[in-house]
Amino acid sequence: MDHFPTNWGRPRNDAFDAYATHPIHQRPYNGPKDTFADGVQRTQSGWSITNPFVPSDLVYRQPIVTGSSVLAIKYKDGVMMAADNLASYGSLARFKDVQRLHQVGNYTVIGAGGDMSDFQYIQYILEELSIEEISAQDGHELGPVEIHEYMSQVMYARRSKMNPLWNSLLIAGFKDGKRFLSFVDLLGTTYTASTLATGYGAYIAQPLLRKAVEGKEDIITEEEARKILEDSMRVLFYRDARSLNKFQIATISSAGVSISDSMQLDTTWSFAEDIRGYGAQTQ
Amino acid sequence: MTSIGTGYDLSASTYSPDGRIFQVEYANKAVENSGTAIGLRVKDGVVLAVEKLVHSKLLVPGANRRIQTIDRHIGMASAGLLADGRKISQLAREEGSKIRKMWREPLTVKALSDRISLGAQAYTLYSSVRPFGVSTIFGGVDKSGPSLYIVEPSGVCLGYHGAAVGKGRQLAKTELEKLKLSELSMREAVMEAARIIYLVHDDNKEKEFELEMTWVGDESNDLHLPVPDDLLEEAKSRAKAALETFE
Numbered sequence: 001m002d003h004f005p006t007n008w009g010r011p012r013n014d015a016f017d018a019y020a021t022h023p024i025h026q027r028p029y030n031g032p033k034d035t036f037a038d039g040v041q042r043t044q045s046g047w048s049i050t051n052p053f054v055p056s057d058l059v060y061r062q063p064i065v066t067g068s069s070v071l072a073i074k075y076k077d078g079v080m081m082a083a084d085n086l087a088s089y090g091s092l093a094r095f096k097d098v099q100r101l102h103q104v105g106n107y108t109v110i111g112a113g114g115d116m117s118d119f120q121y122i123q124y125i126l127e128e129l130s131i132e133e134i135s136a137q138d139g140h141e142l143g144p145v146e147i148h149e150y151m152s153q154v155m156y157a158r159r160s161k162m163n164p165l166w167n168s169l170l171i172a173g174f175k176d177g178k179r180f181l182s183f184v185d186l187l188g189t190t191y192t193a194s195t196l197a198t199g200y201g202a203y204i205a206q207p208l209l210r211k212a213v214e215g216k217e218d219i220i221t222e223e224e225a226r227k228i229l230e231d232s233m234r235v236l237f238y239r240d241a242r243s244l245n246k247f248q249i250a251t252i253s254s255a256g257v258s259i260s261d262s263m264q265l266d267t268t269w270s271f272a273e274d275i276r277g278y279g280a281q282t283q
Numbered sequence: 284m285t286s287i288g289t290g291y292d293l294s295a296s297t298y299s300p301d302g303r304i305f306q307v308e309y310a311n312k313a314v315e316n317s318g319t320a321i322g323l324r325v326k327d328g329v330v331l332a333v334e335k336l337v338h339s340k341l342l343v344p345g346a347n348r349r350i351q352t353i354d355r356h357i358g359m360a361s362a363g364l365l366a367d368g369r370k371i372s373q374l375a376r377e378e379g380s381k382i383r384k385m386w387r388e389p390l391t392v393k394a395l396s397d398r399i400s401l402g403a404q405a406y407t408l409y410s411s412v413r414p415f416g417v418s419t420i421f422g423g424v425d426k427s428g429p430s431l432y433i434v435e436p437s438g439v440c441l442g443y444h445g446a447a448v449g450k451g452r453q454l455a456k457t458e459l460e461k462l463k464l465s466e467l468s469m470r471e472a473v474m475e476a477a478r479i480i481y482l483v484h485d486d487n488k489e490k491e492f493e494l495e496m497t498w499v500g501d502e503s504n505d506l507h508l509p510v511p512d513d514l515l516e517e518a519k520s521r522a523k524a525a526l527e528t529f530e
Binding site for chain 1 (some may be wrong): 383
């Protein structure tokens with residue numbers, strides 16, 4: 001017999017529980033399904049939740065402490081990347097001073113959205129890799145191209161083990177007079193463009209960035225690039241509920257890598273009073 | 284070497300009747316046959332220098348390095364069997380990786396050399412292995428500041444202000460003792476190190492040598508890096524000049 005009341009279904013008599021107080025926490029659901037997300041999240045190997053001593057291939061995996069968007073654009077002298085300082089715990093703004101931009105070697109910055117503990121692990125493996133390369137003393141240095149290739153292989157290997165690193169990564173760099181900007185995600189998908197964005201930014205900021213940058217990659221100055229990113233971060237702060245008005249910008253050019261201190265966005269909220277329909281207003 | 288032929292020198296697991304382990308002493312001989320390596324622990328960093336004897340003109344300049352990088356902030360110079368030195372550096376890098384994995388922090392020079400010395404000592408205990416034929420100088424800058432250690436074939440590990448191993452170590456030590464090491468800057472230490480290497484080489488003029496020199500400290504942003512070419516050239520020419528006045 002099935003001992004889980006959850007699986008018994010609703011009582012036949014609707015009058016028995018008119019206000020739906022019967023403890024059925026999970027009702028049969030017949031709405032649309034996100035087969036893709038379900039597939040990725042459900043088929044991880046791991047340990048059963050109901051019995052932690054039993055290995056199971058049906059454990060529900062999900063990111064826990066997450067970062068939201070990372071934005072990056074190419075400009076005249078190199079590449080610029082921006083990410084806010086928030087790591088959310090679900091919808092709770094849990095950590096507000098997290099740096100999501102990470103320098104690797106002398107030429108590369110990697111920015112991460114998604115699970116922050118997985119990102120910390122990525123920072124660790126890249127540190128190990130860097131030291132291995134340094135101690136080789138062969139005169140070669142890791143550039144953005146190599147880091148991108150390495151990360152894409154790591155991400156794809158992990159998804160193939162049904163245990164992905166839950167991140168979207170942007171990799172930006174400048175080496176040997178060449179700009180580099182690319183994207184890698186938890187499935188090992190890669191692509192490259194003159195503007196890139198992860199997370200909510202891929203929907204909200206990407207069109208803005210494309211409009212501002214495409215075709216003008218060799219014209220936009222550092223100040224203009226900074227302005228474009230700041231404006232996009234502001235729009236994201238207004239529209240993305242998992243964002244923060246505190247962010248950092250990484251600049252990668254022939255002068256090397258520099259990651260700024262945290263900056264505050266100036267925002268206006270006076271329009272909020274005029275919004276009708278919910279909140280304290282009565283008319 | 285009256286003990287030769289007595290049979291007590293065939294295994295590291297057997298003492299001689301007067302309490303010596305000949306295999307360890309022979310390992311020290313291997314060290315003595317090699318070009319000198321020195322290390323200077325100064326005010327704001329560490330400088331390592333090696334007199335690398337070039338045994339063939341066919342070798343590419345810069346080949347067979349005897350100074351190696353262990354971690355961003357730690358370097359190692361070895362005197363003795365080159366291949367044994369490479370094994371030591373491999374062990375040292377593995378140690379760095381282990382420490383970083385477990386403690387999420389860079390390893391210290393002290394912890395590293397202690398650990399390596401345990402391995403070296405273990406190789407003085409068994410008949411199935413031979414002791415390492417190298418004396419190794421570990422130098423670096425960590426949370427406790429600049430540090431310099433030598434690990435010998437016997438497994439002895441000691442910290443130094445100035446370290447010298449290899450053929451010319453006696454003369455090098457005398458020269459190092461004349462310096463006020465804790466007051467020198469790294470740049471001054473580079474000059475002194477080059478001078479000492481050129482000085483100790485003087486005795487065996489027949490062989491060519493290359494001066495290998497690296498540093499860790501303020502000048503190199505706490506990274507273990509080769510001394511910049513222009514500074515190295517300056518140090519070399521000054522060393523040669525000093526040599527002429529010395530004689």
